[in-house]
Amino acid sequence: MSVFELNQVPLLSRSALDRADHLRGDAHALKEGWATARLLRVGRRGAVRYEAGALVWESATELSAEPSPDAVFLGVRDGVHLWAVRDRDLTGELRDLRQLADTRIDDFTAGVLATALALINWHAGAIFHGADGSPTVTAKAGWSRVTEDGREDFPRTDPAVICLIHDGGDRVLLGRQHSWPPTMFSLLAGFVEAGESLERCVEREIREEVGLDVRDIRYLGSQPWPFPRSLMLGFCALGDPGQPLVFSDGEIAEAHWFTRDEVRAALALGGWPARPEPGPATATGDETNKLLLPGSVSIARTIVESWAAGDAADSAVG
Known part of the structure; x- marks a missing residue:
């Protein structure tokens, strides 16, 4: 077995929000709580007002005198009801969840935003x-x-x-989608199909995207991904670097096996899109063509960091 575990809980899975689901159907309690409730406005592409290192909340009664059918109930904090509403005309100092993740937001803020975005995005299509x-x-x-x-x-x-996907030693396979800048690479991913188990989905997606056969598929952890309403289920698996890569489904533009040292150097640079787009991609560690990895909002970052923190002996098959 390959021994490799997450070294921390993914950012969006650390929610400290009390979701207070028992209140959702209690119209009387919600109406009473509305008088002191706080409201978070969510703008285009999930942007929110973020000032002085904190989310900007307003009094819910500024939206309406009673709970609005346009608002969604998020939960309770310190006895105060929390709601969110879509506001496409929102202005001010705006940040989205991806940007805020790189500022080391607290678990409560991460949980609030993940829940608000998931609910609001679902309503838009339902x-x-x-x-x-x-x-x-x-x-x-x-x-x-x-x-x-x-x-x-x-x-x-x-x-x-x-x-x-790693080789059981010191290399990991990373891929780049066509729409990404030249040196931005990440893990392979895909949606679970009807009637499909998670493990078979891992096998199928990797075979479709890069033509690789994998084994020793192991679950690592999960994270909500409200872009627009997904749940990312993290795995690791063993692959053979000697097997040719075939990009048959057209989703992946290129993929390379990177060494642990190359990945560690990329992690030290921070995550994209924090850095500007550099030059053409390579898998050689050329200083003028640096590998860039996902930012801290993604479970991909946690998985890569966890693998990179080990050594070849930790990932070996025994």
Whole structure:
């Protein structure tokens, strides 16, 4: 078995938010709590107002006198109800979740933003019922939608696998999508198909994207990914660097085996998009063509950091 575990909980999985699900269907309690509730406005592409190192909350009563059907209930903190609402005209000092992650936001802020984005993004695509197109309205403080005849839909979460492929020694395989700048590389990932187990999804996605056969597939951990509403399920697997890479499905532009030292040097640079786009990519560690890896908001970062923190003996097959 290859011995390799996550060395920390992924950022968006550390939520310290009390989701207070028992209040979602209690209209009386929600109405009472609205008077002192705090409201987070979420702008285009998930941007929020962030000033003096903290999220900017406003009084919920500035939106409406009673709980608004346009707002979603996030939970409770120190006895205060927390809500979020989409505001496409939001202005001010705006940051999105990816940007804030690199400022080392606290677990509460990360949990609030992940929950708010996931709910708001789901509502945007759930205005009509999937069965017959009947209009739906919000219910349970934004945690479901119902049709006129009472059929209920709940927030959708799409499972996706993400996998670090290593050789059992000192090398790891990283890939680059066509839309990414030249030296930005990450782990391979893909959505779980109907009737498919997570392990078979890992095998299929890797074979489709780079033509590689993998073995010793092992689960590492998970993280919500509200872009728009996914759950990333992290794995590692063993692959053979001697097997030719084949990019058959067109998603991956290129992939290379990188050494542990190259990965450690890339981690020391920070994560993209924190650095400007550099020159052409290489897998040789050329100082003018540095490998760039995902930022701390992604579970990919945690997985890569955990693998890089070990040594070849830690990843060996025994």
